[in-house]
Amino acid sequence: xxxxxxxxxxxxxxxxxxxxxxxxxxxxxxxxxxxxxxxxxxxxxxxxxxxxxxxxxxxxxxxxxxxxxxxxxxxxxxxxxxxxxxxxxxxxxxxxxxxxxxxxxxxxxxxxxxxxxxxxxxxxxxxxxxxxxxxxxxxxxxxxxxxxxxxxxxxxxxxxx
Numbered sequence: 726x727x728x729x730x731x732x733x734x735x736x737x738x739x740x741x742x743x744x745x746x747x748x749x750x751x752x753x754x755x756x757x758x759x760x761x762x763x764x765x766x767x768x769x770x771x772x773x774x775x776x777x778x779x780x781x782x783x784x785x786x787x788x789x790x791x792x793x794x795x796x797x798x799x800x801x802x803x804x805x806x807x808x809x810x811x812x813x814x815x816x817x818x819x820x821x822x823x824x825x826x827x828x829x830x831x832x833x834x835x836x837x838x839x840x841x842x843x844x845x846x847x848x849x850x851x852x853x854x855x856x857x858x859x860x861x862x863x864x865x866x867x868x869x870x871x872x873x874x875x876x877x878x879x880x881x882x883x884x885x886x
Contacts, residue, residue: 767794
């Protein structure tokens with residue numbers, strides 16, 4: 726029986742298997758590192774297309790690429806910390822990383838303004854952002870899961886009551 730809703734609902738696991746492009750199914754099929762690196766490369770590609778674009782076609786392709794890359798980045802934010810460090814300390818890890826991310830994002834606009842004031846153009850800033858995305862793609866693609874010092878807890882190791 727097909728589901729009929731007024732508002733879109735998330736796909737069921739069966740629907741995710743039937744539609745391989747479902748964003749919710751990506752982390753189960755592809756390593757989260759590959760998705761993150763692809764997101765950063767996509768963002769760099771979108772900025773590169775914007776910089777070298779000569780007509781509307783380049784800007785449309787740049788915008789579509791940017792949107793797909795941001796969407797992939799949203800999936801990465803949900804999965805990468807849990808995939809690398811486990812779910813036990815997910816809240817504390819996000820509590821440390823989120824302020825750093827917000828502060829660095831807030832500092833981006835003033836830095837771009839300072840570069841524009843010193844060079845007279847935004848082009849230098851866009852090339853800098855493009856290169857930062859490429860460096861981020863290299864870093865995340867080479868990142869490996871850290872070795873855990875915390876012993877795994879299994880039902881067999883728990884004391885019997």
